[in-house]
Amino acid sequence: MQLIQHARLSVAPMMDWTDRHCRYLHRLLSGQTLLYTEMVTAPALVRGGALHLLDFSAEEHPVALQLGGSDPAELAQAARLGAAHGYDEINLNCGCPSDRVQSGSFGAVLMKTPGLVADCVAAMRDAVDVEVTVKCRIGVDDQNPEEVLPEFLARIVAAGCERVTIHARKAWLEGLSPKENRDIPPLDYDLVHRMKGLFPNLHISVNGGIASLDAAEAFLEGGLDGVMIGRAAYHQPADILCAADSRIYGVGEVSDPRAVVEAMKPYIDAHLSSGGKLGQVTRHMLGLFAGKPGARQWRRVLSEDAPRPGAGIEVLDKALSMMDQRAA
Ligand SMILES: Cc1cc2nc3c(=O)[nH]c(=O)nc-3n(C[C@H](O)[C@H](O)[C@H](O)COP(=O)(O)O)c2cc1C
Numbered sequence: 001m002q003l004i005q006h007a008r009l010s011v012a013p014m015m016d017w018t019d020r021h022c023r024y025l026h027r028l029l030s031g032q033t034l035l036y037t038e039m040v041t042a043p044a045l046v047r048g049g050a051l052h053l054l055d056f057s058a059e060e061h062p063v064a065l066q067l068g069g070s071d072p073a074e075l076a077q078a079a080r081l082g083a084a085h086g087y088d089e090i091n092l093n094c095g096c097p098s099d100r101v102q103s104g105s106f107g108a109v110l111m112k113t114p115g116l117v118a119d120c121v122a123a124m125r126d127a128v129d130v131e132v133t134v135k136c137r138i139g140v141d142d143q144n145p146e147e148v149l150p151e152f153l154a155r156i157v158a159a160g161c162e163r164v165t166i167h168a169r170k171a172w173l174e175g176l177s178p179k180e181n182r183d184i185p186p187l188d189y190d191l192v193h194r195m196k197g198l199f200p201n202l203h204i205s206v207n208g209g210i211a212s213l214d215a216a217e218a219f220l221e222g223g224l225d226g227v228m229i230g231r232a233a234y235h236q237p238a239d240i241l242c243a244a245d246s247r248i249y250g251v252g253e254v255s256d257p258r259a260v261v262e263a264m265k266p267y268i269d270a271h272l273s274s275g276g277k278l279g280q281v282t283r284h285m286l287g288l289f290a291g292k293p294g295a296r297q298w299r300r301v302l303s304e305d306a307p308r309p310g311a312g313i314e315v316l317d318k319a320l321s322m323m324d325q326r327a328a
Helices: 020-029 042-046 072-085 107-112 114-127 145-158 189-198 213-221 231-235 237-241 244-249 257-273 278-285 295-305 314-327
Strands: 009-011 034-041 063-068 089-094 131-136 163-167 203-207 226-229
Touching: 009 244, 020 034, 020 237, 020 257, 020 278, 034 042, 034 089, 042 063, 042 072, 063 072, 072 089, 072 114, 089 107, 089 114, 107 114, 107 131, 114 131, 114 145, 145 163, 145 189, 163 226, 189 203, 213 226, 213 237, 213 244, 226 231, 231 237, 257 278, 257 314, 278 295, 278 314, 295 314
Parallel strands: 009 034, 009 226, 034 063, 063 089, 089 131, 131 163, 163 203, 203 226
Antiparallel strands: none
16 A cells, blocks of 8 residues: 555654554554654754654554754755655644744744745755655634635645645644644634645645544545544544554454554563663553543553553553453
8 A cells, every 4th residue: 555545544743642652552553544753853853863763663654754843954854864764754844833942943833934844845855755745734823724725735735745734723823832722723624625626636634623533534535635633543542543444444454452452562571671661652552442341440550550660561461450340
């Protein structure tokens, strides 16, 4: 399957959440869904030499590296590093409502400078053979999305952007926290559909507030090319990912979260043997049985026991058995 087909469904880039352990878990739940890294800033890679931020497991493919930055040459170099590490796609973050950093602006504020974003995309495009994509908002602050979004898309397409994911709400750069900026500005899915009408050849994924596979399928049936899911995929990974392969891609079986716990054990063992801590992996597994009988027991045992010194794989067995007792 080609990357563009995998992009029918993706798990959003989420700082502190979609790290390599989380992605490994998500990959066991769905073999096909495209996974994104947390945002890695170009300055951290290029000036800071923090190449460990690029480490990932071969099993995670297809996996996209999301970069933050606004300097074309630096982003090109960061993209080169990402491609050399084996990422399948390099994505530029134009949606994060973060403050300016020393290196200049990055994230959603780039919605105000489509020419600069185009320069960044063109530089990244020249630097790597893998696909270069953009994740953006519909606008920021007092911008009129109907006007700015088509111009933004036209510029990045002309610069060689192959796919775009649109988080279907504005970012308000003044006065809202990043968290509030994921909930308060209203969603405008119709605008995303209209963009597909204006750019029929551009692969457009919609993001924001999509919390079930039913909803994802409705967007795909409605003419969009892809759906990106963030928080719901993290908090209820089984609901979103277990049936994704069969329903969204028409391949494979529905995965079983319990079998996935077993399949995580060798991975966790290897992590522990290399000096890692249990909780670094299991924190992403808390929602695995969300909505199922005993889910609370599972979550409680993992959250209480995994951080204890010396905690090992037996915590998973205890959590499963507490869950089963509760469910019985
Ligand atoms: C904890 C957290 C961290 C996030 N970090 C990033 C990030 O690094 N890059 C990015 O483009 N978006 C980031 N986002 C935004 C998500 O990618 C997504 O656009 C947003 O959560 C809306 O989708 P959802 O409603 O499906 O969660 C983050 C969201 C959350 C909840």
